[in-house]
Amino acid sequence: MTDSERLLQNIHNENPGMSTHFFKDALVDAGKSSYDLLIDEILPNTMTTILDLGCGDGYLLEKVSEVFDVSLIGIDMSSSEIKIACERHIKKHIPFLCGRAQDIPLEDSSVDYVMSHMSIMLMTSLPKVFAEVHRILKNKGKLSFVIPGKVEKGSTYAHFVELLRKHLNDEGVKLKKRFGDLNVRTVEEMEFLLSHSGDFFDISIESYILHLNAFPEILCEKLFYSYDALLLSPYSKKTLRSELIEYFYTKKTDLGITPCSFQINKLTGTCCK
Ligand SMILES: C[S@@+](CC[C@H](N)C(=O)[O-])C[C@H]1O[C@@H](n2cnc3c(N)ncnc32)[C@H](O)[C@@H]1O
Numbered sequence: 001m002t003d004s005e006r007l008l009q010n011i012h013n014e015n016p017g018m019s020t021h022f023f024k025d026a027l028v029d030a031g032k033s034s035y036d037l038l039i040d041e042i043l044p045n046t047m048t049t050i051l052d053l054g055c056g057d058g059y060l061l062e063k064v065s066e067v068f069d070v071s072l073i074g075i076d077m078s079s080s081e082i083k084i085a086c087e088r089h090i091k092k093h094i095p096f097l098c099g100r101a102q103d104i105p106l107e108d109s110s111v112d113y114v115m116s117h118m119s120i121m122l123m124t125s126l127p128k129v130f131a132e133v134h135r136i137l138k139n140k141g142k143l144s145f146v147i148p149g150k151v152e153k154g155s156t157y158a159h160f161v162e163l164l165r166k167h168l169n170d171e172g173v174k175l176k177k178r179f180g181d182l183n184v185r186t187v188e189e190m191e192f193l194l195s196h197s198g199d200f201f202d203i204s205i206e207s208y209i210l211h212l213n214a215f216p217e218i219l220c221e222k223l224f225y226s227y228d229a230l231l232l233s234p235y236s237k238k239t240l241r242s243e244l245i246e247y248f249y250t251k252k253t254d255l256g257i258t259p260c261s262f263q264i265n266k267l268t269g270t271c272c273k
Contacts (some may be wrong), residue, residue: 001100002124004178005077011227012056012078019118020059022225028208028264034146035060037208037266038115041144044068047112051075053101053133053145054119058085058094065092073106075099102128106136109273116145126181126193134199137271143200147187149207149263156251156260157212160223163243167236168228179227187265200269211261216248219258 001009012018023034032040038060042050048070052061055074058081065072074085074096085096099105101123114133123129133143151158184193187205194200212222220241223229232240248258 001077004180005100005124008122008179008227009078011230012076013080015225015230016078016080016084017057018225019056022212022222023118023210024059025214026210026212028210034208034210034264035063035117037146037206038117038144039064039067041115041142041268042068042070042113043142044070047142049073049111050113050115051104051106051111051136053104053114053116054122055085055096056081056117056119058088058096060115060117061085061094062088065089065094073097073111075101075104075106077101102132104132104136108135109138111136111141112138113142113144115143118146118148120145120190121147121185122179124181126184126190127197130194130197130199134197134271134273139271139273141271142268143194143271144266144268146264146266147190149187149265151262155262156248156258157262159247160244160260163240163247164226164228164232167232167240171233171236173231187267190267194267194269199272201272203267203269206266206268208264208266209261210264211259213257213259213261215256216245216252216258219248219260220244223260 027033050070051073053075055061055076058074061072061074072094076082077100079098082096082098097105102125114137151161184190191203191205195203212219252258
């Protein structure tokens with residue numbers, strides 16, 4: 001395990017469920033959540049085994065189990081996330097395994113669909129991860145993942161990122177790209193890697209705008225679940241919180257909601273053996 005993976009693991013061990021808090025009420029234009037975009041890829045009559053890679057606290061698998069009667073498996077490298085996932089699914093007997101995507105503890109050609117929500121961009125050695133996904137997928141099995149895309153300049157979310165960076169800078173925290181594969185950052189680079197491996201075909205990318213819109217205080221609370229905000233001192237957190245809430249109040253609609261959004265991308269491909 002690399003130093004950056006250890007850091008990520010510590011963050012999730014100390015803050016399990018943080019990603020679900022951030023994403024679960026956010027919607028794309030069609031009124032779906034970003035988790036629903038992955039559920040849309042399920043073919044109930046042909047898929048019998050589905051893996052959620054980087055499953056966090058098991059929220060996505062809970063949603064799937066409410067609709068489909070298929071075998072589900074969750075894998076994550078954070079033991080605290082896995083513990084919550086097991087508690088969430090105690091009656092459903094879903095296996096939640098603590099493990100790394102670079103070394104998936106499953107048999108060759110044993111899975112019909114590998115889905116992954118907001119996790120792939122955090123994984124080191126993506127060629128190794130995709131090779132592992134190819135190994136465990138059946139021929140014509142499907143891979144689909146959702147990752148963040150661009151942040152629009154001048155948007156509420158961009159303002160949050162700017163203010164957060166200013167506070168981190170004032171505290172002397174050096175921000176570099178800490179997590180993930182530093183050679184494969186964008187969805188286009190991931191598509192290139194997958195298509196040139198010859199292991200996947202029918203690769204498509206869909207882009208959506210994800211809206212986090214909420215009352216100012218709630219929006220602020222959600223944004224504080226981002227990794228960089230956790231690096232702030234209590235003093236800077238308090239100052240940033242009041243600056244954000246003041247700004248969010250200037251942006252709120254007549255209903256009292258502050259719009260806040262960013263782009264997300266879904267990549268889907270089919271395994272070829
Ligand atoms: C942003 S969270 C998303 C969690 C969940 N999929 C969700 O969206 O609610 C990223 C998750 O990926 C996991 N993760 C990151 N790199 C991993 C790796 N190489 N192997 C397994 N899990 C990993 C982290 O532990 C974390 O739980």
